[in-house]
Amino acid sequence: xxxxxxxxxxSPSGSIFDLGYRHYAGKRHxxxxxxxxxxxxxxxxxxxxxxxxxxxxxPFILAGLYSFFAFLxxxxxxxxxxxxxxxxxxxxxxxxxxxxxxxxxxILFCVAQAPEVVCRDQRYQVLSLYFTRAMGRADYALAxxxxxxxxxxxxxxxxxxxxxxxxxLMKPDTISAxxxxxxxxxxxxxADILIAASMASISLALSSYSPRRAYSAIGLIAYFLLxxxxxxxxxxxxxxxxxxxxxxxxxxxxxxxxxGATDWFFGKALGADYPATLGADxxxxxxxxxxxxxxxxxxxxYRRMAA
Amino acid sequence: MVIMGARLHWGNRVxxxxxxxxxxxxxxxxxxxxxxxxxxVEPGIIGLVGANGAGKSTLIKILLGLVPPSxxxxxxxxxxxxxxxxxxxxxxxxxxxxxxxxxxVGATEFVTHMARISGLxxxxxxxxxxxxxxxxxxxxxxxxxxxxxxxxxxxRVKLAQAxxxxxxxxxxxxxxxxxxxxxxxxxxxLIKRTGTDFGISVIVASHLLGEIEQxxxxxxxxxxxxxxxxxxxxxxxxxxxxxxxxxxxGADRLTAALTSxxxxxxxxxxxxxxxxxSEALYDAVRDTxxxxxxxxxxxxxxxxxxxxxxxxPEQEPEPVAGGVQ
Numbered sequence: 013x014x015x016x017x018x019x020x021x022x023s024p025s026g027s028i029f030d031l032g033y034r035h036y037a038g039k040r041h042x043x044x045x046x047x048x049x050x051x052x053x054x055x056x057x058x059x060x061x062x063x064x065x066x067x068x069x070x071p072f073i074l075a076g077l078y079s080f081f082a083f084l085x086x087x088x089x090x091x092x093x094x095x096x097x098x099x100x101x102x103x104x105x106x107x108x109x110x111x112x113x114x115x116x117x118x119i120l121f122c123v124a125q126a127p128e129v130v131c132r133d134q135r136y137q138v139l140s141l142y143f144t145r146a147m148g149r150a151d152y153a154l155a156x157x158x159x160x161x162x163x164x165x166x167x168x169x170x171x172x173x174x175x176x177x178x179x180x181l182m183k184p185d186t187i188s189a190x191x192x193x194x195x196x197x198x199x200x201x202x203a204d205i206l207i208a209a210s211m212a213s214i215s216l217a218l219s220s221y222s223p224r225r226a227y228s229a230i231g232l233i234a235y236f237l238l239x240x241x242x243x244x245x246x247x248x249x250x251x252x253x254x255x256x257x258x259x260x261x262x263x264x265x266x267x268x269x270x271x272g273a274t275d276w277f278f279g280k281a282l283g284a285d286y287p288a289t290l291g292a293d294x295x296x297x298x299x300x301x302x303x304x305x306x307x308x309x310x311x312x313x314y315r316r317m318a319a
Numbered sequence: 320m321v322i323m324g325a326r327l328h329w330g331n332r333v334x335x336x337x338x339x340x341x342x343x344x345x346x347x348x349x350x351x352x353x354x355x356x357x358x359x360v361e362p363g364i365i366g367l368v369g370a371n372g373a374g375k376s377t378l379i380k381i382l383l384g385l386v387p388p389s390x391x392x393x394x395x396x397x398x399x400x401x402x403x404x405x406x407x408x409x410x411x412x413x414x415x416x417x418x419x420x421x422x423x424v425g426a427t428e429f430v431t432h433m434a435r436i437s438g439l440x441x442x443x444x445x446x447x448x449x450x451x452x453x454x455x456x457x458x459x460x461x462x463x464x465x466x467x468x469x470x471x472x473x474x475r476v477k478l479a480q481a482x483x484x485x486x487x488x489x490x491x492x493x494x495x496x497x498x499x500x501x502x503x504x505x506x507x508x509l510i511k512r513t514g515t516d517f518g519i520s521v522i523v524a525s526h527l528l529g530e531i532e533q534x535x536x537x538x539x540x541x542x543x544x545x546x547x548x549x550x551x552x553x554x555x556x557x558x559x560x561x562x563x564x565x566x567x568x569g570a571d572r573l574t575a576a577l578t579s580x581x582x583x584x585x586x587x588x589x590x591x592x593x594x595x596x597s598e599a600l601y602d603a604v605r606d607t608x609x610x611x612x613x614x615x616x617x618x619x620x621x622x623x624x625x626x627x628x629x630x631x632p633e634q635e636p637e638p639v640a641g642g643v644q
Contacts, residue, residue, distance in 0.1 A: 032516065033450075033454060033512075033516055033517040033518075034450065035485050035518075036439070036443065036447055036484070036485035038439070038440070038443050039440055039443070040409065040437075040438040040439065040484070041438040041439075041440065042438060043405070045435075045438055046435070046436045046437070046438060049432070049435035049436055050436060053432050053435075062424060062428055063423050063424065064423060064464070067423065132421055133421070136418065136419065136420060136421045136422065137415070137417050137418060137419045138419055138420070138421055140385075140413075140415050140417075140419055141413070141415070141419050141433060141436075141480060142436060143385060144383045144385065144408055144411070144413040145408055145433075145436050145437050146405050146408045146409050146437065146438060147436060
């Protein structure tokens with residue numbers, strides 16, 4: 013065995029190939045660098061980089077499907093432009109409604125990848141290696157959260173860019189089209205940041221409670237389905253019964269709230285599906301509060317976890 | 320030459336005691352894992368022995384700042400375990416007892432990542448990883464996924480990640496767990512090299528005394544949270560003047576006869592253990608055996624083993640207390 017040879021070669025008789033042990037006298041960074049390193053590794057991990065090919069399948073397929081329709085529109089932008097110029101009514105995908113239409117694909121993205129981010133270290137007991145280094149537990153949790161939020165933001169923003177490019181290309185004068193389209197597209201950035209932060213904090217906070225991927229994934233699916241359906245049903249029933257304060261329950265829904273908040277960023281009036289009693293700004297507040305609450309749950313979980 | 324270098328290295332980097340504790344106590348409810356432990360340990364390869372549940376892992380966790388002490392004080396390299404946790408962790412490498420490796424990455428990638436978490440810049444982390452993996456004896460297989468490694472290779476990766484940032488002190492918790500005899504010997508050899516050639520102080524926790532004896536320079540024996548003994552390994556393994564007289568039968572009669580002749584003797588199955596303080600003992604044994612007509616098997620001077628301190632934790636760790644009166 014090569015290892016055995018190696019060990020015997022290191023005996024006092026020595027070997028000319030053995031350079032000996034050299035101490036490290038270079039620079040050592042602190043906790044922020046450690047957190048940054050974990051963030052980068054974690055972000056790569058969400059997309060399956062540095063992992064087997066099979067690990068890349070889920071994130072790329074789901075994010076690809078989410079972007080697919082925007083790229084389809086981009087690919088056919090010249091055809092669509094001709095149809096529009098000939099006076100036909102064309103229903104295009106818009107910045108403000110894209111997430112509402114295809115957001116379920118990102119729920120699947122979270123279900124697949126959030127457990128990957130936090131369950132692995134618990135299952136294989138890697139946490140004790142992190143927590144015995146110059147990295148705090150909060151640093152660990154926040155770096156993981158930031159990495160999933162960044163991955164989601166990338167998944168969200170790519171179709172927005174595709175839509176933007178498509179919309180610009182449909183116009184005859186590209187330069188002036190950029191000036192017209194950019195203000196319409198820019199609210200997508202804050203809206204997507206909020207969506208990414210909210211979905212990442214919910215997914216990680218819930219996933220961190222189980223070291224098993226499967227249980228975390230089932231928990232996430234259950235949460236997203238139930239929290240979408242139950243408040244909406246109660247609200248519908250309450251409307252019949254004349255219970256007016258039931259409209260607040262809609263703020264608990266993860267995806268409907270995010271869609272409402274997106275409308276606020278784009279300055280769009282809420283649709284008929286939303287309770288008329290609540291303004292779009294309420295949903296923004298509710299989403300920010302949900303980010304705070306779920307981040308706190310995540311931090312609490314890691315504060316208590318045995319290493 | 321290498322050892323001199325190692326000592327210089329220890330001397331340069333560690334001017335204070337490696338570990339100091341004062342009345343260190345840790346209780347988990349009714350269970351006292353550590354009970355008023357007072358230690359002062361100098362740099363070297365330190366064996367931490369004790370049965371399962373003796374408090375070894377608790378002590379290591381306190382030293383790493385993973386668990387706060389219930390009372391008392393502890394410091395590592397002069398840094399307090401409660402207030403200077405972060406500073407301690409920068410200079411300490413830890414190899415846990417349990418599995419701690421994700422199966423779906425290669426050893427190189429994992430150890431580089433851990434080196435970066437320890438604060439090493441990217442290039443330095445890569446270089447150090449290549450170096451420590453070579454030192455622990457992982458070559459081509461270091462690019463393969465860890466999930467496909469043998470237990471021995473996994474233990475090497477665990478050691479490598481603890482060494483990656485060039486710590487001043489290594490804390491190894493049961494490093495030979497699950498290894499076959501060859502793997503165990505190689506791991507012990509590696510630990511010895513780490514302590515001597517690399518000049519890194521090592522604390523090895525183990526319940527196997529025979530292993531500790533092979534590699535350590537200093538031994539801490541703890542039992543039920545109490546310090547049983549802390550001394551250089553040489554005092555545990557030095558030849559003690561104990562003579563074992565084995566007879567096929569009549570060991571009890573021989574013990575009684577020798578005791579009556581003024582020797583303190585202890586019977587252990589077919590053996591009688593006696594402390595050799597003068598050559599007269601041999602004559603006395605010969606005469607007594609002849610007088611009693613016992614079938615003598617052997618008369619042998621024995622080395623006191625580490626196990627003895629656990630056999631009789633209450634007394635002086637000698638098979639026979641006393642001697643010729």
